Amino acid sequence: xxxxxxxLFHLDMNSFFASVEQAHDPSLKGKPVAVAGNPKxxxxxxxxxxxxxxxxGVYTTMPVWEAKRKCPSLLFVTPTFERYRIxxxxxxxxxxxxxxxxxxxxxxxxxxxxxxVVNGADAIDLAKTIQSRILRELDLPCSIGIAPNKFxxxxxxxxxxxxxxxxxxxxxxxxxLWPLDVEKMHGVGEKxxxxxxxxxxxxxxxxxxxxxxQASEVLGQHGEKLWRRAHGIDSRPVDPESVYERKSVGxxxxxxxxxxxxPALLQHIEQLSGKVASRLKEKGYVGYGVHVQIRYxxxxxxxxxxTFKEPIYRxxxxxxxxxxxxxxxxxxxxxxxxxVTVQQLKEPGEITEQLTFDSYQQVxxxxxxxxxxxxxxxxxxxxxxQKGIRIRSKGSSSSFSKDFLNDxxxxx
Amino acid sequence: MKFEVMRDRLLEALNxxxxxxxxxxxxxxxxxxxxxxxxxGIYLTGSDADITIQTFIPVEEDGEQIVQLTQTGSIxxxxxxxxxxxxxxPTNDVLIEVKNGYQTDVRxxxxxxxxxxxxxxxxxxxxxxxxxxxxxxxAELVKSIIRETVFAVSTSESRPVLTGVNWQIRDGExxxxxxxxxxxxxxxxxxxxxxxxxxxAVIPGKSLNELNKILExxxxxxxxxxxxxxxxxxxxxxxxxxxxxxxxxxxxxxLIPSEHKTLVxxxxxxxxxxxxxxxxxxxxxxxxxxxxxxxxxNAVEISSNSPEIGKVExxxxxxxIEGEELVISFSAKYMMDALKAIEGHDxxxxxxxxxxxxxxxxxxxxxxxxxILPVRTY
Numbered sequence: 001x002x003x004x005x006x007x008l009f010h011l012d013m014n015s016f017f018a019s020v021e022q023a024h025d026p027s028l029k030g031k032p033v034a035v036a037g038n039p040k041x042x043x044x045x046x047x048x049x050x051x052x053x054x055x056x057g058v059y060t061t062m063p064v065w066e067a068k069r070k071c072p073s074l075l076f077v078t079p080t081f082e083r084y085r086i087x088x089x090x091x092x093x094x095x096x097x098x099x100x101x102x103x104x105x106x107x108x109x110x111x112x113x114x115x116x117v118v119n120g121a122d123a124i125d126l127a128k129t130i131q132s133r134i135l136r137e138l139d140l141p142c143s144i145g146i147a148p149n150k151f152x153x154x155x156x157x158x159x160x161x162x163x164x165x166x167x168x169x170x171x172x173x174x175x176x177l178w179p180l181d182v183e184k185m186h187g188v189g190e191k192x193x194x195x196x197x198x199x200x201x202x203x204x205x206x207x208x209x210x211x212x213x214q215a216s217e218v219l220g221q222h223g224e225k226l227w228r229r230a231h232g233i234d235s236r237p238v239d240p241e242s243v244y245e246r247k248s249v250g251x252x253x254x255x256x257x258x259x260x261x262x263p264a265l266l267q268h269i270e271q272l273s274g275k276v277a278s279r280l281k282e283k284g285y286v287g288y289g290v291h292v293q294i295r296y297x298x299x300x301x302x303x304x305x306x307t308f309k310e311p312i313y314r315x316x317x318x319x320x321x322x323x324x325x326x327x328x329x330x331x332x333x334x335x336x337x338x339x340v341t342v343q344q345l346k347e348p349g350e351i352t353e354q355l356t357f358d359s360y361q362q363v364x365x366x367x368x369x370x371x372x373x374x375x376x377x378x379x380x381x382x383x384x385x386q387k388g389i390r391i392r393s394k395g396s397s398s399s400f401s402k403d404f405l406n407d408x409x410x411x412x
Numbered sequence: 413m414k415f416e417v418m419r420d421r422l423l424e425a426l427n428x429x430x431x432x433x434x435x436x437x438x439x440x441x442x443x444x445x446x447x448x449x450x451x452x453g454i455y456l457t458g459s460d461a462d463i464t465i466q467t468f469i470p471v472e473e474d475g476e477q478i479v480q481l482t483q484t485g486s487i488x489x490x491x492x493x494x495x496x497x498x499x500x501x502p503t504n505d506v507l508i509e510v511k512n513g514y515q516t517d518v519r520x521x522x523x524x525x526x527x528x529x530x531x532x533x534x535x536x537x538x539x540x541x542x543x544x545x546x547x548x549x550x551a552e553l554v555k556s557i558i559r560e561t562v563f564a565v566s567t568s569e570s571r572p573v574l575t576g577v578n579w580q581i582r583d584g585e586x587x588x589x590x591x592x593x594x595x596x597x598x599x600x601x602x603x604x605x606x607x608x609x610x611x612x613a614v615i616p617g618k619s620l621n622e623l624n625k626i627l628e629x630x631x632x633x634x635x636x637x638x639x640x641x642x643x644x645x646x647x648x649x650x651x652x653x654x655x656x657x658x659x660x661x662x663x664x665x666x667l668i669p670s671e672h673k674t675l676v677x678x679x680x681x682x683x684x685x686x687x688x689x690x691x692x693x694x695x696x697x698x699x700x701x702x703x704x705x706x707x708x709x710n711a712v713e714i715s716s717n718s719p720e721i722g723k724v725e726x727x728x729x730x731x732x733i734e735g736e737e738l739v740i741s742f743s744a745k746y747m748m749d750a751l752k753a754i755e756g757h758d759x760x761x762x763x764x765x766x767x768x769x770x771x772x773x774x775x776x777x778x779x780x781x782x783x784i785l786p787v788r789t790y
Contacts, residue, residue: 352701352741352787352788352789353787353788353789354594354743354785354787354788355594355767355785355786355787355788356593356594356785357591357593357594357596357667357769357785358593360767360768360769360785363767363788364765364767364768
């Protein structure tokens with residue numbers, strides 16, 4: 001499919017959680033509303049807030065106490081994730097009425113490929129229809145970006161909020177995107193921006209005016225990708241399946257006070273490893289990489305990861321590697337948040353594990369069960385019985401925003 | 413020190429000694445080669461502290477004069493430069509002379525190098541070896557023992573003792589074992605002149621690989637001298653010293669299953685080739701796995717499946733299949749290494765379960781035993 005021929009929407013729900021709360025309780029409408037984890041605790045931060053609150057200078061990740069000072073009339077709501085999940089599903093259901101090519105990116109945003117649905121001129125009308133249906137049926141505002149590729153569509157949806165519809169063509173790139181700070185570019189995080197600034201690259205235009213080779217020298221492969229995007233080039237397809245390609249499973253924990261004790265921190269790592277192991281088990285995945293994150297008291301984020309030849313899924317393995325990584329990474333400064341993630345996930349069936357003289361006896365104990373399963377499958381078909389690793393267990397604690405994508409699985 | 417020597421003999425001796433010299437050494441003098449001119453001939457020594465190699469060029473051999481000695485003495489020269497120089501000298505006659513302290517002249521034809529040497533007294537002495545514990549084996553046997561075991565040593569430093577091969581002498585038998593904890597290679601050899609005492613040591617895999625390169629494939633005797641810190645191999649004009657690894661080697665005898673549920677006898681070369689072909693689609697380290705399926709009484713199927721690339725199946729005729737039907741997956745590389753070590757045509761494979769180690773050995777003798785742990789698939 002040629003780059004020019006495509007018409008893609010990026011749909012971004014406007015302050016999604018707060019808007020869902022306002023739709024649910026109309027008395028909150030037109031008022032500054034903030035969704036916060038636990039407003040009473042010191043560590044509480046704003047998860048999201050309504051546009052009315054934003055007018056007071058309240059923003060996502062702001063500590064609760066600071067938000068109260070900026071906006072004394074701010075109304076706090078604790079999050080009700082089930083509500084958001086249902087609203088998200090309803091929103092994606094509307095999108096799927098118009099195209100099969102819908103790719104959810106997170107609970108409140110997604111791409112839609114409408115190339116085969118409309119011709120160029122009608123795209124804006126279709127966007128207006130979708131936007132007004134979501135507002136009328138779900139009472140939720142959203143912004144839509146219309147562009148020939150994902151990157152431009154994503155940039156476009158962010159240009160006018162709330163309730164915006166923005167068209168971004170490739171020929172607009174130089175005068176619309178290039179004057180913007182490079183940090184505004186999708187795919188440029190804090191670290192990348194810092195590195196670019198060291199090379200006197202401050203705007204998207206600065207990046208675009210380099211040669212592709214120079215960009216690659218500064219940032220490697222990622223640099224080449226960003227350079228192409230700065231020129232409005234992005235050939236990624238809208239892939240409805242990508243939602244099933246889970247890339248990592250991780251849990252993190254904000255500590256109730258800045259922690260400096262090594263045994264206490266290692267205990268947090270242990271707990272997180274246990275959670276990650278049980279989520280992996282629930283989904284029947286194994287990974288080949290372990291990633292550890294530390295946020296220090298001064299909000300400095302550091303992380304370290306390692307790749308392994310053998311699959312990682314047992315709690316003891318996750319724990320062992322995560323602790324080692326943590327100790328290598330930690331500079332003894334007080335820690336505010338720790339996170340453990342298992343990466344490079346593989347579907348069952350693609351997975352192999354070389355047994356060792358130390359481990360095989362443990363594994364061999366499962367042999368009789370395995371034989372029985374295979375026998376039953378032979379007799380009654382593959383789906384009659386599966387190994388325990390794939391069976392969903394109830395009550396495992398899971399990270400909501402990461403697991404919502406499973407909803408799309410269930411619909412099949 | 414002053415002597416003349418035939419360049420090809422000097423080069424041959426240097427080649428062996430260079431195998432011990434490492435550019436990464438932390439001891440500066442070990443980047444050099446020690447040259448000693450004595451009445452009986454020239455000694456060259458190279459070392460990386462773990463391995464030390466000394467070669468000897470006699471003044472006279474089979475009535476032919478190889479060295480013309482004018483003055484005895486010794487010097488240490490930078491190994492890398494000296495080796496390259498000798499390699500490229502224009503004639504077969506080389507004159508080496510130390511003058512004014514450590515300045516060393518190397519002359520050949522009209523070419524003349526002036527090298528700055530170092531004091532040979534600063535070079536470490538050879539390890540002291542009591543020679544009461546020793547035995548001999550033909551060079552070709554030492555080489556095959558090395559080839560049949562050393563490939564299975566661990567390349568990871570997480571358990572240093574596993575980076576070596578365990579040599580154990582007991583009851584007139586030498587038992588050599590290597591394992592990386594995924595597979596194990598064992599070779600037993602009856603010794604004709606075994607030492608009186610029992611002996612147990614772990615020789616670094618790297619040392620054995622270098623020794624294998626130096627030894628020639630012939631029946632010349634190699635004398636092997638054992639101490640608790642070092643092992644010495646004497647072969648012709650070469651002395652090869654290796655440090656031993658510290659730590660106890662794990663007892664591996666209990667890992668070897670004594671019974672089996674499935675027995676397969678197959679042509680080792682045919683199986684090796686089939687696995688080699690099947691692994692074409694499984695090149696990535698992580699997926700270098702093939703599946704082995706028994707088919708009735710006289711065939712096995714080797715197959716491999718890479719989701720992104722494709723799949724392959726091949727049937728190999730078996731001479732004999734006994735016991736339970738079996739589907740098992742294992743590393744193609746480990747299997748090929750093991751089959752290569754056994755070399756013969758009739759290989760016997762004994763399986764005890766899909767998640768348990770299996771044995772490979774020749775139908776004709778038990779000298780070589782290979783043990784492989786399978787790969788678990790989900």
